[in-house]
Amino acid sequence: MAIAGFYIYQNERDHITKSTIATSRALMSALDRELASATLAAQVFxxxxxxxxxxxxxxxxxxxxxxxxxxxxxxxxxxxxxxxxxxxxxxxxxxxxxxxxxxxxxxxxxxxxxxxxxxxxxxxxxxxxxxxxxxxxxxxxxxxxxxxxxxTDRLDDLLRRQKLPPDWVSTIADTSGTVVARSSSPELVGTQALPVRLSATTSLRSGILETVRRDGTPIFLGFSRSDISNWTVAIGVPVSTAFHDLNLFLSIGLIGVIGVLIAGFGLAYYQSTQIARAVQSLIPQALALGHGEVPPIPRLSVREVDDVAHALNRADQLVKKRTAERDSAKTKEEEANILTGVMTEFVNNVSHELRTPLTSIAASLSLLSSDSLHPLRPPVARLVSLAHSNAQRLVRLVNDILDIARLESGKVLFHYTSIELLISVEQAIEDNCASAQAKGLSIRLDERSPGCIVRADADRLVQVLTNLLSNAIKFSPQGGEIVVSVEDANGMGRVSVRDHGSGIPDEFRSRIFGKFAQAETGDARQKGGSGLGLNIAQQIVTRLAGTLTFENAPDNGAIFCLEIPLSDKQASEMVMRAYHSAA
The missing domain is CATH 3.30.450.20 (PAS domain)
Incomplete structure (x- = not known):
């Protein structure tokens, strides 16, 4: 047991050394990327x-x-x-x-x-x-x-995104050892923290030290210093956490030894008097177990041990069969849920890590392609314009993925207010007018119902309407027309958006609101897009207690219909008007 304990001690020490150094290096790389991104953009400017x-x-x-x-x-x-x-x-x-x-x-x-x-x-x-x-x-x-x-709040966000264990403390220090950012005790920012000062003064670029925090807690301190800024990133891990497995092993081992001694004496005494009856009683118990009945406990001799073996084998087969049938569906569902959760967390983390560099790249390309800098030669200008367009598309894709992650996790807050539906529709049309004109399209507001008041989140409602108009623009032929209508419909505020494109294929109708859903036709593929917009729109509409439906128009094109409940006051007024009209 002493040898095993020593082995665990060495193994845990090596593991915590490698883990903290690797984590501090990874965090330093993230910090260097953050500083390099801002430096590059400033150099362009x-x-x-x-x-x-x-x-x-x-x-x-x-x-x-x-x-x-x-x-x-x-x-x-x-x-x-x-x-x-x-x-x-x-x-x-x-x-x-x-x-x-x-x-x-x-x-x-x-x-x-x-x-x-x-x-x-x-x-x-x-x-x-x-x-x-x-x-x-x-x-x-x-x-x-x-x-x-x-x-330095921006660097605090960088530390929080690392998702270290709660008792691990990450710290960023400048060249003088002054704390720039810290995952806990933010009041220490701007002070000389002792563990960070130790790592900043050593000649090594990375390593691990044993020291204590200000509150007296012994810790292992893994650190790494940047070759670019000469700043230091340190990860403090309590010694108690590092040797948790060793302490647990020793405690369990001691309890196990005592338990084995007690069980040995008790078992020797019990076997001398009860072995025959105990073994034989397993036969009816095993058979009853297989049939789901209450097992009897008769008194039989030891010579029935062979029968016990056969009975237990039969009972084991029955139990395994029924258990497998019962748990098969549940296991598959749990595996699917685990896989979905892992994929969602992976996409969310990657999207967060991509958004900052993509934003900097898009800003830099925007400067290069604008009149603010020296004029570029036409071939170079075309390449810069193409790169800027692709960077913006990637930023939109990352934002869509983050929107879906926040909506599915319930982290999006909706601010409900009374909104005139026609005003939101007019705002969405104005926002998309330039895109339509660039394609030679016109947007016509056909039916108007002023005074149609709904209770919704204004920004999210405009986001849904913008998505529907953007889809209509994407799939409308050159020089076509998009028709929008707003009306009251049985206590619901209804907005219809119609295009004159090729319509929705029958085989795509069941998947249209899915994630990354796109029609398989060649024409639809050429339009581009991430296939996330309608999924986001449907989730928002569901949170607004509304519905989002679609159908193909009789001649050509598609019609998307958004319905949101009217505010309680206006719905009551409509009922009273209908009652007086009937009277």
Missing amino acids: ASSPFIAADDFAAFHREATKIAPMLQASALVLADATGQQLADSFLPYGEVLPLRGSLENLRKVFETGQPSVSDVFIGSISKRASIVIEVPVLRDGHVKYTIAVGIF
Whole structure:
């Protein structure tokens, strides 16, 4: 038992060493990707012609638009003295102060390379922040710097997405050992945490230490340091957690030894007096067990042991057969549910990890394809435009997948208010008018029922209507017309959207609201799309207590019909009007 305990101790120590180091390296890679993404976008923006022309007002306008795309608190342009020339956090024209800390700025002017600052408290925002600073070159020399301000809350989100065990604590520290982000005890941000200071001062790039937290808890501390920013990521694991299996093994082993001793003495005494009756009593018990009856317990001798073996074999066959029949369907269902849950969690995690880099790529490509940068040659412009279109399509696909995951998990909050249905329809038509015109289509609002009040979430309702109009635009022929109508229908607000396309194939009707569902016809495949829009729309309509149906039009095309219950007050008024009309 001592040898087994020592083996478990060594095995657990090796496992926790590899696990914490691997986890800290993975987390550091995620951090490097986050910083590199913002650095790349800032470098693209540094080539803006507005900066080359010293047009700071135009730079401020562009920076105000781009900062939200980069999830940045501000974009700041400064000269070598630290004087701010434009700050997207403040309105243009206000008197701007000198930069609070010039160390990072001077480093960029000296090296001509991007630099990441240590954590500090912003003089204007009063929040913990970091700055990614990139040079603006002119004639081969650094003329200005662009600083991308990032609140450390963004790095807190990065730590939370790792889904570490509850008692594991992850920490990000800057080059001075100051805490930038922490998965627990956020009040320590900006302080010198002892375990992080130890990992920051060692000469190793990664490794594991044994130390204690501020509350005195002994921990294993796995750490990894970035080759890019020289920041440190540390994962603290309580020693008690690491040796949980060893303690459990020793406890169970001690209880087992005591139990075996007691059972041995008791069994020796019991076998000397009861073995014949105990063995023989198994025969009727086994047979009764197979037939589902209450077994009798007769007194028989030991010579019946052979009969006991045969009886138990027959009973075992009967029990296995009935158990297999009963559990077969349940097992298949559980396996299907487990597989579905694993796939959903996998897609959700991948989508979260993809969204940030895709957003940065789309923003960078948008800058390259806009007039804000130097004009591109036609072949290059076409490639950039194609890449930008594909990046936007991937962002929409990721957002659709995340919408489905949130809807199925019940994490989407609906804000119900009284809404005039016609206003929501007109807003959706206006939002999709440009897409229709680009294809030579027209959208006509045929029947209007003003005053049709429904109780719904305004944004989600417009999302459903936009999806129906987008589908109609996609499958309508060039120069066609899309007809929309709004009407009251027996206490329901009804919206119909009709296109003049090829209609819905019969073999596709049963799958039209499924995930990634697309018709197999060549024409439908050429239209593109993820096949998620109608599934999302149906889930939203279900949450709004409504229905979403479809049918093929008599001549050609398809008609989608959305019905949502009217508000209680308006439904009562319609009943009273119907009663008076009948009287």
